[in-house]
Amino acid sequence: MRILIVEDDKKIASFIKKGLTEEQYAVDVCYDGEEGLYWAEQSDYDVIILDIMLPKKNGMKVCKELRENGINSPIIMLTAKDAIKDKIKGLDEGADDYLTKPFAFEELLARIKALLRRNQQYKTEILKVADLEFDTLNHKVRRAGKEIILSGKEYALLEYLMRNKGKSVKETMIIEHVWDRNFDSFSNVVNVYIHHLREKIDRGFSKKLIHTIRGVGYFIKDDEGSV
Amino acid sequence: MKAVFKSIKFRLTLWYVGTLALIVISFSAALYVKLEKSHEKNIESSLEAIAQGLKNDISEAPHKMLQDILDKEKEREVPLNPVYIQVLKIGSKPAGEVAAKSNLLKGKTLPLFKTKRLAENVPLFKTISDKSIYPFPLKVIGLPVSIGTNKQYLIEAASPLRKEDDALDDLVEALFVLDPVLLIVALLGGYFLIQKTLTPVRNIVLSAKKITAEDLSHRIEAVDTKDEIGELVETFNDMISRLEKSFIQIKQFSSDVAHELKTPITAIRGMSEVILRKERPKKEYIDAFKNIVEETINMQVIIDNLLFLSRTEAQDVRYSFKTIALDEVLLEVFESMEILAKEKKVRLILSRLQQVSIKGDRNLIKRLFSNLIDNAVKYTHKGGKVEVFLERNDNFARFSVKDTGIGISKDELPYIFNRFYKADETRHRDGGGSGLGLSIVQRIAQLHKGRIDVESIPDKGSTFAVFLPIQD
Numbered sequence: 001m002r003i004l005i006v007e008d009d010k011k012i013a014s015f016i017k018k019g020l021t022e023e024q025y026a027v028d029v030c031y032d033g034e035e036g037l038y039w040a041e042q043s044d045y046d047v048i049i050l051d052i053m054l055p056k057k058n059g060m061k062v063c064k065e066l067r068e069n070g071i072n073s074p075i076i077m078l079t080a081k082d083a084i085k086d087k088i089k090g091l092d093e094g095a096d097d098y099l100t101k102p103f104a105f106e107e108l109l110a111r112i113k114a115l116l117r118r119n120q121q122y123k124t125e126i127l128k129v130a131d132l133e134f135d136t137l138n139h140k141v142r143r144a145g146k147e148i149i150l151s152g153k154e155y156a157l158l159e160y161l162m163r164n165k166g167k168s169v170k171e172t173m174i175i176e177h178v179w180d181r182n183f184d185s186f187s188n189v190v191n192v193y194i195h196h197l198r199e200k201i202d203r204g205f206s207k208k209l210i211h212t213i214r215g216v217g218y219f220i221k222d223d224e225g226s227v
Numbered sequence: 228m229k230a231v232f233k234s235i236k237f238r239l240t241l242w243y244v245g246t247l248a249l250i251v252i253s254f255s256a257a258l259y260v261k262l263e264k265s266h267e268k269n270i271e272s273s274l275e276a277i278a279q280g281l282k283n284d285i286s287e288a289p290h291k292m293l294q295d296i297l298d299k300e301k302e303r304e305v306p307l308n309p310v311y312i313q314v315l316k317i318g319s320k321p322a323g324e325v326a327a328k329s330n331l332l333k334g335k336t337l338p339l340f341k342t343k344r345l346a347e348n349v350p351l352f353k354t355i356s357d358k359s360i361y362p363f364p365l366k367v368i369g370l371p372v373s374i375g376t377n378k379q380y381l382i383e384a385a386s387p388l389r390k391e392d393d394a395l396d397d398l399v400e401a402l403f404v405l406d407p408v409l410l411i412v413a414l415l416g417g418y419f420l421i422q423k424t425l426t427p428v429r430n431i432v433l434s435a436k437k438i439t440a441e442d443l444s445h446r447i448e449a450v451d452t453k454d455e456i457g458e459l460v461e462t463f464n465d466m467i468s469r470l471e472k473s474f475i476q477i478k479q480f481s482s483d484v485a486h487e488l489k490t491p492i493t494a495i496r497g498m499s500e501v502i503l504r505k506e507r508p509k510k511e512y513i514d515a516f517k518n519i520v521e522e523t524i525n526m527q528v529i530i531d532n533l534l535f536l537s538r539t540e541a542q543d544v545r546y547s548f549k550t551i552a553l554d555e556v557l558l559e560v561f562e563s564m565e566i567l568a569k570e571k572k573v574r575l576i577l578s579r580l581q582q583v584s585i586k587g588d589r590n591l592i593k594r595l596f597s598n599l600i601d602n603a604v605k606y607t608h609k610g611g612k613v614e615v616f617l618e619r620n621d622n623f624a625r626f627s628v629k630d631t632g633i634g635i636s637k638d639e640l641p642y643i644f645n646r647f648y649k650a651d652e653t654r655h656r657d658g659g660g661s662g663l664g665l666s667i668v669q670r671i672a673q674l675h676k677g678r679i680d681v682e683s684i685p686d687k688g689s690t691f692a693v694f695l696p697i698q699d
Contacts, residue, residue, distance in 0.1 A: 011494040011518055019501035053486065080489040081482065101493035105500040 001046040002026040002177045006036030024156040026180040033057025045073045052079035067094035074115035127162040130222035161220040170217040243417045255402040274368040293327035311385040340369035363389040427456045443471035483647035491522040532663040548586040560596040572609040583619040595671040598664045607632035627692035634685040644669045
């Protein structure tokens with residue numbers, strides 16, 4: 001899942017990025033409103049963390065313009081202002097959630113997860129496909145009750161596939177949601193990671209869960225039927 | 228009820244009616260006394276006319292029977308009042324024998340005047356009270372009559388000063404009825420008049436009650452008149468405007484303080500929480516602690532600056548000013564600033580350094596110099612130039628810093644000395660500025676009875692000039 005942080009305070013931006021990266025999110029950081037607006041429109045972020053007091057263009061304006069331009073990524077507003085009317089204004093401008101500084105990092109994480117969950121049919125933190133279980137809270141993956149150890153990127157890739165269960169996802173979408181903007185798009189790294197995932201998840205099971213549609217992309221599904 | 232008695236309306240009415248009552252009663256009393264006096268005068272002159280008439284008659288015909296003369300005299304009587312007349316012999320013994328008296332005095336005698344005090348042609352008056360003659364006091368005239376050289380007779384005539392159904396009684400009666408009626412009418416009229424005058428005041432009170440610290444946006448409804456009430460409303464509204472402004476400033480200030488302090492706290496808390504989520508290599512802990520120390524210093528600087536501003540504002544710090552050589556202090560600050568400028572690749576030049584001393588606080592002046600030079604370097608692009616001047620004028624030391632930096636727009640110039648004001652939000656904490664630097668410079672200049680000027684052209688640069696008075 002890919003997250004954009006728009007925060008002018010470098011230290012705050014840096015700890016959020018560090019914490020989220022360790023949670024296997026792909027994280028990009030921008031330090032002012034204009035840059036933030038540009039990047040939010042460039043890529044399809046799963047969550048945008050937006051500070052209000054920003055240089056060049058404040059968070060309220062960025063939020064409003066994003067919504068006007070049809071960008072529907074969930075937005076969490078972040079600010080030191082804690083007046084109710086500021087919160088209301090933020091939510092009115094199209095933000096999905098609001099967090100006042102200083103905040104607990106765990107709360108930010110929980111809110112991000114809640115926003116990611118909003119676009120799925122199921123509302124738990126355990127994603128399931130057939131006998132494959134993906135626990136986003138404890139970062140545990142099991143198939144038929146047996147734990148599978150995944151690397152960070154494998155984990156992020158599987159999370160993205162599972163959150164889009166049954167839908168085919170193009171390679172470009174995977175790149176957008178699993179890797180940050182430093183990703184070298186000429187490499188065949190997606191292919192390599194899909195291969196690793198298959199080795200760990202489908203090997204030894206008669207029922208294959210990860211499928212490839214040639215020239216289109218990949219999908220995860222619990223029966224053999226076509227998409 | 229208490230409030231009613233305390234109200235201006237009540238007190239004004241009371242004063243007004245009280246004063247009016249005093250005037251009316253005094254007037255009535257004066258009128259009464261005056262009328263009584265003139266009535267008495269009338270009686271006196273009537274009595275004198277009668278006595279003189281009698282005297283003439285007696286002198287003309289000394290041998291005629293006195294009683295006859297007296298009886299004839301009746302025709303001259305005052306028609307409304309009874310007149311009692313008696314003629315006494317005083318020339319022969321026994322003195323005071325009645326020679327004649329009018330019918331009205333049947334069986335009674337008017338008291339005798341002391342004959343020694345009587346002079347020819349000068350009537351004497353006195354007031355007597357003899358209920359057997361008349362129920363009210365009587366005015367008596369005494370007039371001696373001389374035949375030849377001797378005083379022979381004394382004419383005494385009396386007439387009551389008052390009687391039943393007197394005109395004066397009518398007056399008193401009329402006043403007793405009229406005065407209260409007049410006062411009641413005045414009371415009602417006065418009350419309504421005061422009420423009418425005070426209605427706008429009442430309205431002011433009602434609208435002023437709506438205005439609270441939370442909501443200062445209300446104003447008292449303006450009155451059209453340019454009178455005292457209109458002036459009062461205007462004054463009130465001015466005051467509320469000023470209050471509102473300062474409330475907004477306080478709110479803005481506290482929210483700014485909160486923001487400035489919350490940012491480093493957020494960083495400290497967040498960094499710590501992320502670091503604590505799992506075991507890490509030693510280097511990461513060291514980095515985190517370094518960051519935390521940095522943020523703590525940031526907060527400390529903000530708090531120190533705020534305390535400095537609020538303490539000097541409340542004037543609870545007394546600085547003992549000593550003579551200091553500005554050129555020496557500037558040189559010291561300049562040298563420490565050169566390192567910073569070199570790092571930023573900005574040319575820092577000491578263009579003029581005249582010897583000048585002022586009375587002041589060395590540390591404050593150092594802070595003033597370093598804040599201004601630091602600002603100039605901070606807001607000047609790489610390759611730019613910052614020039615520093617120290618000149619001596621007649622009465623002032625002029626310290627100025629000229630940069631080729633980003634400048635300040637005209638709209639923003641009036642606000643740059645405000646606390647936490649940053650001309651552009653870009654100039655955030657990366658520059659290390661908390662937005663208090665210029666406020667502090669201004670305050671230091673003020674503490675030294677000096678002032679600060681600024682000229683700026685956006686994208687060309689700014690010149691800050693501080694003028695400090697030279698005190699000998």
